[in-house]
Amino acid sequence: MKRELIHLENIAKSFGNLLVLDEIDLSIYESEFITLLGPSGCGKTTMLRIIGGFEMPDTGRVLFDGKDITRLPPNRRPINTVFQKYSLFSHMNVEENISFGPKIAGKSADYIRDKVKYALKLVNLEGYEKHDVTRLSGGQQQRIAIARAVVNEPKVLLLDEPLSALDLKLRRNMRRELVGINKETGITFIFVTHDQEEALSMSDRVVVMNQGYIQQVGTPENVYNEPENAFVADFIGDSNIIDGVMVRDKIVRIFGREYPCVDTGFPAECPVDVQIRPEDIKLAAPREGAFNGVVTRVVFWGMSYDINVEADGFEWLIQSTTGRTVGEEVSLHVAPENIQIMSKPQSEDEEVAADV
Amino acid sequence: MFNTMTRNVLLTPFLIWAVLFIFVPLICIVWYGVTDYDGNFSLDNMSLIFERGYLAALKLSVELALISTVVCLILAYPLCLILTENRRDNTTIISLLFILPLWMNSLLSTMAWQTILESNGIINQLMRLLDLPTFNMINTQGAIVVGMVYNFLPYMVLPLFISLSKIDKSILEAAQDLGANSWQTFFRVILPLTIPGAVSGITMVFIPALTTFVISALLGGGKLLLIGNIIEQEFTFQYDWHVGCALSVILMIFIVMNMLLTAAFDPLKEEGDG
């Protein structure tokens, strides 16, 4: 295992009566690319600001390399931030923006010149030293903001939804470049986003958050394939989530019938949430599959079709590469390993989280 | 929004207005300034600035106006920084409290400074109560500066406040994030970004301070003459309009210089094209 760099210990934070973070415990390792993912208002930005030193937690500690930095101001932390609105200094050119940090740190002019050059090369903007930052495009400003942070050789880089203002194509390129910078510099990246695609495609690990609580921490494959609760299942990708009851190990009852699955360890007759991904459902001729139903809606997306099928009074979502026609009778087939069983929320807080 | 025709028709009243009430009056004043009583061209009245102690009055005006401007600037920066720091809750109320004194008649409140500063005034009575030495401030240059600062401080605070509140909070966080402490953040980021606001404040304070005749009349005891007092007297006592206008034209040189300075830092230049 890699070395632990940052440890958040039982952090809670409220603004007035509004609880934005609670019971946050998280380890962040050296050089990893970790993403805080969640809907707006889930507390992910507040968590980032606590790590950056812009907010003070009400309870709990922030440990950096084993040392308590909870009360250390941002200017004395070996951590730099790429802000959502880039926050470049409009009265300085590109070079002055990037050299702001090293100058404050009292580095020599030669050192700064080399470093600025290196940082600009890292973000593919060589030769832009004298450009006016206000005349750069959004994507270029974004790169300068990254260069301005990276040039200080921080141990950790915080990125607060840095791609949200860019257009789709640019965003795709920047994702690749950010991962490249992370691998080249070895700086730990803590990335905040509400875009699950971004989170899944870039991260080593994803922290899924909702309503101030961490819902699940894991690799992208892990949180997609084995969501721990209905919120994670629903938030990441599309899901069919059905109420079910565990009959015994490897048998679950859905809509009054028993089906084989692969999950074990639940008590007998325990109510559970059953998740089935739309792409894991195969359409078959009527009565060949497990559930019989009627196609109610078909939407063509280019690569695939979204097909809604009503069966047993439940509206199933199915993704398929072949189209169907509305009104057609079909049956659904799901392989046992594609049926994911999740325990129902236990505490009230989790309940709240699952409602969203 | 409208076609060219409508737009030009809508602008016409203002253009006529501006020619009649802005340009023609200024031409009148210059005309009077460079002619003599028979209407012949003459620079005699302009050259009067070098006689009768007028130059000393101009020099004193410039000095006091500069001092007042600097004092306003020094007072206004911390004030605006404090007012823009927490942009919630009671900032509106504090700002309103700051604007409220403007509704008191400025002649009367300047007069009140007489009551506060005079040798038997409120400050000296307090000093005597506390057994501290009294001092004489009324009818001095210091009293005039106090009056100027009192009257013109809002003109400095307003543009500074606006340009400070335009700075996104994340810009200051960025500076801090890159290692700057509060002082470094102020001198390297806040100060350069608020220069347009400060310049507009400086011109808004300097011009009225340079040209006032009321404050010096009320707090200078009629002994300290500023260039404004001399011009006013030419119109109300001497009835020598040509001399008055000639001195006004000299004042206008300062004003034009100020306008050029403002134009160079025009904050409206950053406005987006709608």
Next chain:
Amino acid sequence: MRYIKKIYLATIFLFLYAPIGVLIAQSFNASRYRGHWTGVTLDWYTKLFNDERIADALSNTLSIGLLSAGIATILGLITCVAMKEFSRKWRATFMSITNVPILNADIVTGISLMLLFMGLGLKLGYVSILLAHIVFNVPYVILCIMPQLMTLDKSFYEAALDLGASPFKAFASVILPELRPSIFAGFLLAFTMSADDFIITHFTKGAGVDTLTTEIYAELKIGIHPEMYALSTLVFFCVLIFVILFAINRRKLKHIEEAI
């Protein structure tokens, strides 16, 4: 650091409010001489309502303030709407023309207008003061309205046109309501500037016509009638009450917003 900030704010407020405190005290002072305290009286408040000179000056101040602010608001609004349609360069030129009366010294504006009125053969009096006040009020109105007009979303107006409204109707029903706050602010600022102006009024007024400020200036030499202090105190408290109501209202609105 927090204490230093509080002390700083308090010092500035003391500086701003000290003269106001003195004026309020003087309005209750039994002696008619400034800085000579002989006891508390309400005499000046009762006398205030029988003083014809003050009543005249007050009515002049109010009517000139309202009229000049009203006319300046209309002229300013029309000019803003027209200026919005010009290119940035032209707009900047027009804006610098409109700003001349603000950037110019009051004494120069006052004298130049006096020369103009005398040259035109206009008798100095009520009308000349009114015209002069409109001159310096227009730029304040434009400064208030223009920024909001520039940020206004054109699509509302275009939607109204699309739905069949005439340009004038669309303007009156869509743009005007949107601009209401800045129009109101411009009017209020113009009225305040007019009511507090002394220098320009001093040069453009004729004998026999006085506003409150010129009346006060005339009294300076012979000693201010304490009724003036009483009047200023009344005005100050009216504005204060207005401001408090405004603040409370705002707070309430905020609470309601938060509740939602």
